[in-house]
Amino acid sequence: MEPVLNIHELMIAIQVVLILVFLFTLGLLFYSFREYKALADKTRWKKLLDDYLIKSIVTLMEQSQQVDPSLENLCKRQTFRRFFIGQLIESERRFTGTAAKTIMNIFYIYGLDKEAYQMLSNSRPYLIARGIQALTVMQVREALQEIRKTLDHPSEIVSQEAQLAIVYFEGFNGLSFLYGVETIISEWQQLRILNSIKVLPEDAVTTLLEWLHSTNVSVIRLALKIIRKFQLFEMEGVLLERLENSDHRVQEELVRTLFSIEQVNTSTALLAYFPKATIQEQFSIIRGLGQIRALDKLDFLKEQLLAYPNPEGKVLIAEAMASMGQIPFLMELREQLLPQDQTRLVLNHALKSKI
Amino acid sequence: MSEVAKVIYEITIWLFLLYAAGIFSIYTWIAIFSYGALVRYKQGNVFTDYSIIATDPNAPSFSLIAPAYNEGKTIVENVRSLLSIYYHRLEIIIVNDGSKDDSIERLIKAYHLEPIHYIIPGNLSTQEVIQVYKSTNPAFRKLIVVDKKNGGKADALNVGINISKSDYIVCIDVDCIIEQDAVLKLAKPFMEQTDERLIACGGVIRLANNCRIEHGKVLEVSLPKTWLGRSQALEYIRAFVLGRMAWSRASGLILISGAFGAFDKEILLACGGYDHATVGEDMELVVRMRRYMIEHNLPHQVINIPDPLCWTEVPEDKDVLKKQRNRWMRGTMETLWKHRKLIFNPKYGKLGMVSLPYWFFFEFLGPFVEFSGYAIFWFFVFTGTINWSFFIALYALVVFWSVLYSTYAIAVDLVSRQVYSKQKDMRKLLLTAVFEPFYFHPLVTWAGIRGMVDYFRKKSGWGEMTRQGFSQEHQESLRARLVRAGQHILQHFSTVGSLFIGIGLVFSVIEWLHYGSFIHQFKGLTEFLILIGNNLLYSFTLLVVLGMLFGLIHLLNSTLSKWLFNLLLAILLISQLLLAYYFSSSRNLLGTDLFFYSAEEIKNILESSQVLTWKNILALFAGLLAIYSLFHFIAKKWKGSAYLGLGLMGLGITSILLLSLSMEFNSDRDEFVQTAERSKLGFFVESNAEHLIQEIKAEYFDSNPGAVYAGISADYPFLELEQTKDVLGPLMVKTEKVPNLVLIVVEGLGNAYSDPKGYIGDFTPFLSSLKDSSMVWENALSSSGRTFSALPTLLGSLPFASAGFLEQANYPDHFNLLNVLKHNHFQTAFIYGGDGNFDFMAKYLEFNRTDKIIEQRSFPKGYRKLPSSAGESWGYEDQAVLDQLYRQGDGTASPYFHIALTLSTHNPFLINDEKKYADLYEKRLQDPRLTKEQRTFALANRKQLISVINVDDALREFFAKYATRAEFKHTIFVITGDHAMPEIPLQSKIDRYHVPLILYSKMLKEKKRFTNIVSHFDFAPSLLAYYRQNYGLKVPQKVTWIGKGLDIGGSRPGLGIPIMQSKSQLIDFVYDGYHINDQKLFQLDRSLNEDPVSEDVKGSIISVRFEQFRDMNKDFIRSGKLMPDSVYQEFFKK
Secondary structure, three states: OOOOOOEEEEEEEEHHHHHHHHHHHHHHHHHHHHHHHHHHHHHHHOOOOOOHHHHHHHHHOOOOOOOOOHHHHOOOOOHHHHHHHHEEEEEEHHHHHHHHHHHHHHHOOOHHHHHHHHHHOOOOOOHHHHHHHHHHHOHHHHHHHHHHHHOOOOOOHHHHHHHHHHHHOOOOOOHHHHOOOOOOOHHHHHHHHHHHHOOOOHHHHHHHHHHOOOOHHHHHHHHHHHHHHHOHHHHHHHHHHHOOOOOOOHHHHHHHHHHHHOOHHHHHHHHHHHHHOOOHHHHHHHHHHHHOOOOHHHHHEEEEEHHHOOHHHHHHHHHHHHHHHOEEEEEEEEOOOOOOHHHHHHHHHHHHHOO | OHHHHHHHHHHHHHHHHHHHHHHHHHHHHHHHHHHHHHHHHHHHHOOOOOHHHHHHOOOOEEEEEEEEOOOOOOOOHHHHHHHHOOOOEEEEEEEEEEOOOOOOHHHHHHEEEEEEEOOOOOOOOOOEEEEEEEEHHHOOOOOEEEEEEOOOOOHHHHHHHOOOOEEEEEEEEOOOEEEEEEHHHHHHHHOOOOOOOEEEEEEEEEOOOOOOOOOEEEEEEEOOHHHHHHHHHHHHHHHHHHHHHHHHHHHOOOOOOOEEEEHHHHHHHHHOOOOOOOOHHHHHHHHHHHHHHHOOOOOEEEEEEEEEEEEEOOOOOHHHHHHHHHHHHHHHHHHHHHHHHHOOOOHHHHHHHHHHHHHHHHHHHHHHHHHHHHHHHHHHHHHHOOOOHHHHHHHHHHHHHHHHHHHHHHHHHHHHHOOOHHHHHHHOOOOOHHHHHHHHHHHHHHHHHHHHEEEEEHHHHOOOOOOOOOOHHHHHHHHHHHHHHHHHHHHHHHHHHHHHHHHHHEEEEEEEHHHHHHHHOOOOOOHHHHHHHHHHHHHHHHHHHHHHHHHHHHOOOOHHHHHHHHHHHHHHHHHHHHHHHHHHHHOOOOOOOHHHHOOHHHHHHHHOOOOOOOOHHHHHHHHHHHHHHHHHHHHHOOOOOOHHHHHHHHHHHHHHHHHHHOOOOOOOOOOHHHHHHHHHHHHHHHHHHHHHHHHHHHHOOOOOOOOOOOOOOOOOOOOOOOOOOOOOOOHOOOOOOEEEEEEEEEEEOOOHEEEOOOOOEOOOOHHHHHHHOOOEEEEEEOOOOOHHHHHHHHOOOOOOOOOHHHOOOOOOOOOHHHHHHOOOEEEEEEEOOOOOHHHHHHHHHHHHOOOOOEEEEHHHOOOOOOOOOOOEOOOHHHHHHHHHHHHHOOOOOOOOEEEEEOOOOOOOOOOHHHHHHHHHHHHHHHHOOHHHHHHHHHHHHHHHHHHHHHHHHHHHHHHHHHHOOOHHHEEEEEEEOOOOOOOOOOOOOOHOEEEEEEEEEEEEEOOEEOOOOEEEEHHHHHHHHHHHHOOOOOOOOOEEEOOOOOOOOOOOOOOEEEOEOOOOOOOOOEEEOOOEEOOEEEEEEEOEEEHHHHHHHHHHHHHHHHHHHHHHHHHHHHHHOOOOHHHHHHHHOO
């Protein structure tokens, strides 16, 4: 039979790999050195830019900014321009008012808007996302059309950034993409969107009603969060009608939202639903009763305190009652119960953590 | 180095190379994949505004659980650090796990704690909770302190999980320093989950050693001061930045560090929380959670984020480090063992098919393999078997690879997150990468090995611990399980093993009785004891080997293992009988020969030997079934004894030791008796095992390159200038016409019965008379013990390749009598009465464009075939073959070279006109020149010798007819045997190859007898030298002859005479009056009698010569070429 490899060939193979490994190590060392230099550059630039931004904000807020020749010189390097944009985005988050305006001016006077536009047309998703972020934070409204084109970008980080940018510029109306969205919008993205909506238009309720009927549970949850954030009391009836939703996470969100826009009949309707609710939903209802101080439901809570099977739920009931000012009742009840009675332990726990 | 040691050495090297290649491949994958994961994370998070979740009421809630045991000195500061974590919906649960110090008192005092009544919502089983505390100070409202009875880290974590009211759990070591934004960064992936549920998330852990820490915060990062600490810093970078990121990206992560990891509480509770009974609770939990998700068909993910979120102090003391690594190894083993059913289970997807196998082969076996590497290295050093240049190259590769991987990790770390940003730290890290393989790595390897040992040692303590939610199988400790399995294995082994030995003994008695019926020397008690002894040695050896196989398979599947064990032992017993029968009928041991024949050839042989009958086949299967059933039945009835099993194992191991020391018993009787005394089964298994090793060696290893004899070219070791002396010319009259050449190869014609001096006597009266007017080489040797090498040796003096030259798929260009003479206008023909495809003879002859090939299928009509046995005849009788040979030369003008190979002197020795030759045999027996001993031998081999007389008579007729032809006077006849009959008992090893070599021609000036040792290899070179010198025939200038001519033969100027006993056994070599057989040295006298000698110097010289030939042959096997194309083409162009 023909041998596959002899020792001699094996030696040669090993030596070749050894040389390759050695060369690759040298290459890596060289690369590391370059990276280290880049890191050192960034550290230096960060200090330079921090000083410059502070100085600009503190001393030149009222005047038109002067171009710093050293920074202008550095701006010839693309790496620096991108780093500069990053620093401006970071700074913008920390400042508001005139200071923020100063930062925006700096963005323009160093021509960083051009760089941000260039990033929009880059092929790398993260650079496009960063470009969108920069143009959004710097409120370059003219870029909206360009940004809108990236809404259906295959990369999630680009499309999410575009969604956020549109909401940032157009507010609630910018959420029109929700009609067509099929993928789950993560909690993280929902939170960012929610933070970007400052006001609701008058016709928002109609739109929200449509979203509440979406097949995408994340859209329903976002709609509920918006209702909660903007306290749309007029939606209470609609939400009560949707109480028996199949998705438990939507259901929990719904209960929380109902308590936040609570009306006269809300708690009664929720108590009617209580026996059908899951444990987590029941916990939400109990917590909600405590939050809204539903004194009219005190009897229900008293009854459940003794009858509710789950100790965690009992603790929540006791806590809810305590928050309604029922501490004397609870203390009295405690004295009546035998030491080994679980409800007594629950009351000990609730009273200790509330008093 | 012995052949076996060399093979073991090379196999070992290859195994390590394969393992190393596996590691290199997986680490290359990790390097590439982790870089992608890091870049993706970095790009996706570079401008993330984490502050939006810090205070958001919609953000998920987290419980940070920190178990503490005797941390009194630092606990207050550590908790203060935790309280500074920036996250709104966070509760911090400190679980004091029954500390013996004043931890709880310190906490109460520092954080104004007071006992509260706390309803514990979780339901995980834990040790008793003594008291729950909360602070009266609203500034510490996030803090919950739990005091509980000691139960270990896992138990404390479970208490924390029970206490928690949050959506997610973050488990940490209390002595870790957590980055302030750690929970924010952990929260984001949980909030980003969409289709797949994120069940666990880890972050990068960095070393706090030598960092400047104030008020629970790392203010300045520095590398640890000690090499041990720095090595761990590098190791943590490799593990967290490369390893975990790659596995995270590949959805194969199964380890979230116990020092810092976040989990989905709902899934955690559903899985039963941490396992109390393992020291590797962190890995075990993740594996169990993943297992739970897969079993419930829930899409999920486990990820690692590359942000350094946690700082921990690593041991800088060797002993502490070793203890830690010991624990890690035990933890790994526990997890792998507990979840062993997942390994290679496709139902568990990547977890079962990739992640767990990776942990098994590289994380668990890694230290073991590395340690074995060190041990084997020293073994090779001490035994002198090490190839230093190879070892150094390999070691350098491993070290450089390690350095490269570490350098890569440093570079990637630099790109992703610059923790070590000081120039001096980078330098130190790089230096550490260089030195770490020599210091740190062996240390942790050793700790891992100790961990393995401790795992098995300390299992008894674990057996008492209870686990929840798993079946009995899971609850049984490994040791208990192993002991139980071991007992069961030994019991079954003892029952079936005892039976095997018992039945083997009965078979041995039958064997002895049977041999005694036809071997008169084999009737004594000594022979009986020796045969029994040898059979027992091999029986015990095979039993212990199969027993080990049985034990291994039993661990996987007990039913299959028993079935297989019983069946294999039954097959061995049946084989013992069959091989004994083969020996009794062929007088030969069956080794690897069996596997060199095609199914068709075996069928023919069996049919011709009258054994392939339905009755026999049925009897065979019935016997097999009976023995198997006996094993099965007795094993059911008798449980067996573990002690007896151990005893059998001990005897097996002793047998192996004895056999490895060549301690097979034998008497001082002749060769045949010694062969009969051997274990036939043992020989069969041993020779096949050896052959397998040789095959592996030939397949994957090569000899030292450049073994060359003649020195023309290292690429063509056999190539040399043609310098053969014409030894025949001076002894012959030169004729006008170029003489014809007729070669007659007589099947099984040994010297022992074709020469008066042979130990059986002269049973070829015609040949003996012919010798009186011929050149006779009295000490001629064939090149093998079978027919397969006769043609290539006689015609081309060719090497064997791996299993005989004819067995090669493609024949290399070479010179031989057929093509050279044909090139000189000779007509060529080959006549054989049997199947021409036997041993690929026809293929070879066709390759050489032989003008005429007559064999069984093309044999002219009107001739008689040999009598058939069981309906099958070997082919045409020798008279027919020789008649055709005679007829081929008739009327041809050009010279010719005709070859005939006879057939009738082959087992089963059936001939036509048997009575006539039986009478001649009886007549020969009356020859007074026969000694008593010769006559005894002759009587014992009657059938064989009658067939010999038959061929001799056919030769007589042939010559009588030929003598009437005109060209008779210028025709050279050469008669030889292809080998001696193995069926006729041999007196010495060399007898198997001792054949007559007769050159008869009317052109001879005088008869001549030569006593120098020559071989078939010398025939072609001398014949061509004769034709070249006397008739100006064109012969090649460069040739690849092994023989150097009949004048040199096996003497010192030659290469020596290599001889293959069978197609797989190249163990004989004759050189300078000595014979090596299977590493034993014999001295040959002028009559080719041999005596064992122990001349170390001579033996080693001959061994070197033999080894040189083997190397040349191996080079030929490797290259498949004997000479450059140009040499071959050039000759035939002329």
